[in-house]
Amino acid sequence: MAVLLGLAVLVGGCGTAPDDGPTVVVPGRPGEQAQVLSGSEAAERRSPVPVSPADVEFVEAMIPHHRQALEMAGLAAERATSPQVRGLAARIDAVQGPEIAVMEAWLARQELFTGHHGGMDVLHAGMLTPAQFDELAAARGPAFDRLFVAFMTAHHEGAIAMAGEVAVAGTDITVGEIAQDVVVTQTAEIDRMRGLAT
Incomplete structure (x- = not known):
C-alpha cells in the first residue's frame, strides 16, 4: 500500500503541464508509427460529419x-x-x-x-x-x-x-x-x- 501511495505522489508531482484529458492513439499510415494525441488535439483533427x-x-x-x-x-x-x-x-x-x-x-x-x-x-x-x-x-x-x-x-x-x-x-x-x-x-x-x- 505504501508503495502504491508513493507512486501516486510521484506521478502526481511529475510535470506541471495542464491536464488535457485522455490521450488518443491515432494509427499511422503504412510504415509509420502510431501517434499519441491529447483529447483536444484529436478533436482538432477529427473530420466533421458532413451536413446532409x-x-x-x-x-x-x-x-x-x-x-x-x-x-x-x-x-x-x-x-x-x-x-x-x-x-x-x-x-x-x-x-x-x-x-x-x-x-x-x-x-x-x-x-x-x-x-x-x-x-x-x-x-x-x-x-x-x-x-x-x-x-x-x-x-x-x-x-x-x-x-x-x-x-x-x-x-x-x-x-x-x-x-x-x-x-x-x-x-x-x-x-x-x-x-x-x-x-x-x-x-x-x-x-x-x-x-x-x-
Missing part, C-alpha cells in the same frame, strides 16, 4: 413555418378571448422565437444563411394558406379561439411530421436536437389544444 441536404432543407423550411406560428400567436394576443388560448399563444411566441434565432445561427455557421427561406409563398406542412390566414385575422372572440386552435393544431402536426423526416435522414447533431425539441414541445401543445377544443 435533409438538415438544410429542414432548417430552411422550419424557419418560415415558425414565423407563421409567431404571426398567428400575435393575432391571438389581440383577438382571443380565452385566457387559455392567450396563454398558449404566449408560450408559442416564447419558444419559437428563440428557435428561429438558433436555426438562423446554424445556417450562418454552415455559410448558408441568406435571410431568405422561401417566404410565406412556399407553404410547408401544416402552414396556413393566405385565405386561411385572412380568415383567422378577420375572426374575433370565441370564433377566433376555435379557428386558432384548429389551425395551430394542424400547423403543429405539420412541424412534427417535418421533424420526423429529418430525424431519419439528417446527420447534424444540432438539427437533430432542434427536431427533437419540436416534437416534444409541439406534441404537448397539441394535447393542450385538444383539451381546449372539447
Whole structure:
C-alpha cells in the first residue's frame, strides 16, 4: 500500500503541464508509427460529419413555418378571448422565437444563411394558406379561439411530421436536437389544444 501511495505522489508531482484529458492513439499510415494525441488535439483533427441536404432543407423550411406560428400567436394576443388560448399563444411566441434565432445561427455557421427561406409563398406542412390566414385575422372572440386552435393544431402536426423526416435522414447533431425539441414541445401543445377544443 505504501508503495502504491508513493507512486501516486510521484506521478502526481511529475510535470506541471495542464491536464488535457485522455490521450488518443491515432494509427499511422503504412510504415509509420502510431501517434499519441491529447483529447483536444484529436478533436482538432477529427473530420466533421458532413451536413446532409435533409438538415438544410429542414432548417430552411422550419424557419418560415415558425414565423407563421409567431404571426398567428400575435393575432391571438389581440383577438382571443380565452385566457387559455392567450396563454398558449404566449408560450408559442416564447419558444419559437428563440428557435428561429438558433436555426438562423446554424445556417450562418454552415455559410448558408441568406435571410431568405422561401417566404410565406412556399407553404410547408401544416402552414396556413393566405385565405386561411385572412380568415383567422378577420375572426374575433370565441370564433377566433376555435379557428386558432384548429389551425395551430394542424400547423403543429405539420412541424412534427417535418421533424420526423429529418430525424431519419439528417446527420447534424444540432438539427437533430432542434427536431427533437419540436416534437416534444409541439406534441404537448397539441394535447393542450385538444383539451381546449372539447
